[in-house]
Amino acid sequence: MNFDDINIPKKLVPDNYLQLGISAQRVKQRSFKELLEKRKLPEHGWSDVQIEELVHQLASLDSNNFPHKLGLGEREARIACSLVARRHYNFGHGIGRSGDLLEAQPKAAGSTILAGLTNSLILDLLRVIGLPSCQGCFLVPMCTGMTITLCLQSLRKRRPTAKYVLWSRIDQKSCFKAITAAGLEPVIIPCQVRGEMWTDLDAFQRKISDLGAENILCLYTTTSCFAPRNSDDVEAVGKLSLQSNIPHLINNAYGLQSMLVARQLERANHLGRIDYFVQSTDKNLLVPVGGALVASFDEHLLQDVASSYAGRASGSQSLDVFMTLLSLGRKGFQSLFQQREENFTYLKEKLREFAKSRGEIVIDSGFNSVSLAITLGTLAPDQKGSTSITKLGSMLQLRGVSGARVVVPGQTKTIDGHEFEGFGSHRDNLQGPYLTVAAALGVKREEIDKFFEIFNKCWQQLIPSKVYEI
Secondary structure: OOHHHOOOOOOOOOHHHHHHHHHHHHHHHHHHHHHHHHOOOOOOOOOHHHHHHHHHHHHOOEHHHOOOOOOOOOOOOOOOOHHHHHHOOOOOOOEOEOOEOOOOOOOEHHHHHHHHHHHHHHHHHHHHOOOOOOOEEEEEOOOHHHHHHHHHHHHHHHOOOOOEEEEEOOOOHHHHHHHHHOOOEEEEEOOEEEOEEEOOHHHHHHHHHHHOHHHEEEEEEEOOOOOOEOOOOHHHHHHHHHHHOOOEEEEOOOHHHOHHHHHHHHHHHHHOOOOEEEEEHHHHHOOOOOOEEEEEOOHHHHHHHHOOOOOOEOOHHHHHHHHHHHHHHHHHHHHHHHHHHHHHHHHHHHHHHHHHOOOOOEOOOOOOOOEEEEEOHHHOOOOOOOHHHHHHHHHHHHOOOOOOEEEOOOOEEEEOOEEEEOOOOOOOOOOOOEEEEEOOOOOOHHHHHHHHHHHHHHHHHHOOOOOOOO
């Protein structure tokens, strides 16, 4: 309510008291006005009350919340359960229209504003964290893998006769299934192992020569992955993409939280080609699972992806991201990203100390700035998937440590008819077991310290003849 436009009698409240309240309200209204007109992240986060007031105002612009509504269509955003209605702030129409995520809805002006404003705020954040050349992005209410499938389907419109996707191997199922779900043929490019694991650019070039550039839909690389695999050399692949005139798609699942990855993407764009890069909302923006961001250095390419979506989309993910962006503001996100970088350095130092005292090593992966790997050779001297190794993973899990992964040699996984030897290690010939841990966005130093206390106790239980200090 705007009290400036209402003549409130002095019998209700003295005018000087009223003006104090109206003055405070004007400050809040100015922040709403500035947000909607400039479409930039606020410098500092807003209070929950202020965020909810704006959300309620936007929801009131949707037809299902009109006081005089008479809905005679087949979809009128009717919500039977009041708990569900409150959970969604009475938004019910979703975003986009059938067949296009970026189209406006006649029945839902508020939802349309919410979706468009969320995309603008995300773009502002991308530029703030190190991607100033990014020209556009939008939120897709699907997981990262399915959003990559959507991108592949949009590329198919431009290259209808191409059927191959050249994919630099990373042992994560959804990355691979994104290709097969699009009905395309994956061509697996193994990583080069030269101490560290690197993108095999020569293998990419050979496959382009063998298959013919016109038959290849895209080159598909990854920036964020489990150690000891490094980020792909997106700059070199970007140059190859430009030279060969083949689109370049990047799985940047949790790469937004890494300054190193942001610099890689910028260089790859300036020196080569990137069509789309896709990232997870839950990993990078700390919201519940269910959304992904498609971004591009060429805004016109995004329309192809948006128009490949079949049906109307859920607005829940946009609402989650919108409220989180306003809650943290620019300074809040910058602080989180900086803390993560510092905690990664801290985790690496602690892991190296732990490894050195136990005759292990932290495996080199200098171009992976989120995940780390420590060898477990002294727990399994026979180099086979021993009971001790398997037990370590379950021991950590039972003591509240989630996310740590134990990888052992000899694991085979078949995904949609394709067999992967040494699955989990990104390579065929893994020689020894290791454990991976990550310093992802939101991790606290206290969690890292507690992890090493638990890790040390588990280690001592597995090798009781030795006593270690941390």
